[in-house]
Amino acid sequence: MRITHLIAGFWIGVIGFGLVATGPIMAPPVANAGSGFSNGFADLSARLQPAVVGIRAKRLIPGAPRDQIHANAAGSSTGSGFVIDPRGVVVTNNHVIEGNDQFEIILVDGTTLAANLVGRDSETDLAVLRVVGTQRLASVAWGNSDTARVGDWAIAIGSPFGLGNSLSVGVISARNRDLQAGRYDDFLQTDAAINRGNSGGPLFNARGEVIGVNTAIVSPGGTQGGSVGVGFAVPSNLARQVVADILANGSVQRGWIGVRARLLSAAEGGNGQNGVVVADVAPNSPAARAGLRLGDRIQSWNGQPVTDPRALARFVAGTKAGTRVRLQGFRGRQAIFANLVVGQPPAEARPPRGVASPTVTALGLVLRAAAPADRSKLPANVRVVISALDPFGPGKDQIRPGDGLIEVQGRAVTSPQDARAALEAAARKRDAVVVRLYRDGQSIYRALRPTR
Structure with missing residues (x-):
């Protein structure tokens, strides 16, 4: 099985689904939606x-590298998006715009409007x-994805293969799908036809409410394949929540407690x-300060059941730093609880103010x-x-923030995207990935052992 992002590989005509309006146009509820549609x-x-738009992204800086799988022959990448605020706030996927610095949206009447990047989040794409x-x-309104049931109607609108104004209908096929694409995977699955673009x-x-953002498909044909009725959307x-954080801060503000967890075994x-x-506790982390130890079982987070490691990761990420939470569980046969103050992830070495420097992540390296x-x-x-x-990643105790990355397996890297591709390709083939770094005036080598 191959999971494929839905970015279009070519551009056909004008893609766009938005209409300039004099005021907000919200999708009203459909009467008797549960009993059928008299007009389909x-x-x-x-x-x-009118609120669904085409996205066209380009790279303008001469000589700047970009991920060619996202580009068509004309050097632009294309996808879909939707307007959530009549003042022009548009949501799309990170992989549609990543590696680019000029953005346009295309409306239903063919009008093209320039747009600026507010922020992005690679963890949730x-x-x-x-x-x-x-x-x-x-614009359209958010719906409550928690109330979406398997068997409920699902309606996808977008620009498959560059063909704008395309609508497909199906149902929610499953919930809580983990595609191993990121730490916070919790996809809705649908059989509504969605394709590249x-x-x-x-x-x-x-009711015409947005319950998901279409992101990936299962396609036997790989990156060139089409819909087989198994598509996935971010709830x-x-x-x-991610969009609200980006609008408020330019990035996503996630909580951190410094714990790596695993499922309980059958034994x-x-x-x-x-x-x-x-399974691991980071030194001097919120979890360490609260007294958590290796082997402790965690069963609830502020009264909500912790079913698996993904659930714990989502609870932590969705909690603001400084918030006090109560964890309950067992140490051996003894019931335990911990009052823990959620912290911020380890500080990043940030570029100078005013310098646009998007990040990518590979093998736990930002x-x-x-x-x-x-x-x-x-x-x-x-x-x-x-x-x-x-x-907790393979660079732990070997790599430091501020190190320069020169080579991966002997090949020079020229951009974050190039480095990510090299790291991921090497990790698929090797038990240890050798990188050449620059630190304190000299070149050093380190071996990263990917987690399988």
Whole structure:
């Protein structure tokens, strides 16, 4: 099985689904949606289509590297998005815009509008754009993805293969899917036909509310394959929180407690849904200060059941730093609890203010492009900087924030995207990935052992 992002590989005509309006246009509830549609989905489509837009992203900086799998022959990448605020706030997928610095949205009447990047989040593959200008656009409302049931209607609108204004209908096929794409995987699955180019487009319920952001498909044909009725969307409740953080802060503010957890084994009485075991505790982390130890079982977070490691990761990430939470579980046969204050992830080495330096992540390393201010410490041939790292990742105790990344397996890397591709390719083939770093005026080598 191959999981494929939905970015379009080519551009056909004009893609766009938004209509400039004099005020906010929200999709109203559909009467008697549960009992059927007398006119099919035509009325609902007419109301929703104006707020769904095409996205075109380009790289303007001469010579700047970019991920060619996302580009068409004309050098632009395309996808879908939707307007959530009539003042021009547009949601799409991160992989639609990643590696680019000029963005346009295309409306249903063919109008093209410039947009700026507000922020993005690679962990959930979401990005937010803001349209340049004062025009007001048609918009749609978020729905509650937690109430979406298997068997409920699901309506996808977007630009498959560059064919704009495309609507497909199906049902929610499953919930809580883990595609091993990230720490916070919790996808809605649908059989509504979605294909390459649907990336970033909305998944609606029968009331015309956004319950998901279409992100990936299972495709036997690989990156060139099409829909086989198994598509995945980021749930709206997660997307709404990420988007709100990006709009408020320019990035996502996640909590951190410094715990790595695993499922209870069968020998420990585990059934895959009844708690996790602490497998590692980061030194001087919130978990360490609260007294958690290796082997402790965690069963609830502020009264909510912790079913598996993904559930714990989502609880932690969704809690603001400084919040006090109560964890309950067992140490051996003894019931325990911990009052824990959620912290912030380990500080990143940030680029100078005013320098646009998007990051990418691979093998637990957060990578950014070297900035002019780095030249006092790094030579010109160092183009990638480690800005942070996963304290439990393969770089633990070997790599430091601020290290320059020169080579991966003997090959020079020229950009964060290039470095990520090299690291991921090497990790698929090797038990240890050798990297050449620049630190304190000299080159050093380190071997990273990927977690299998």
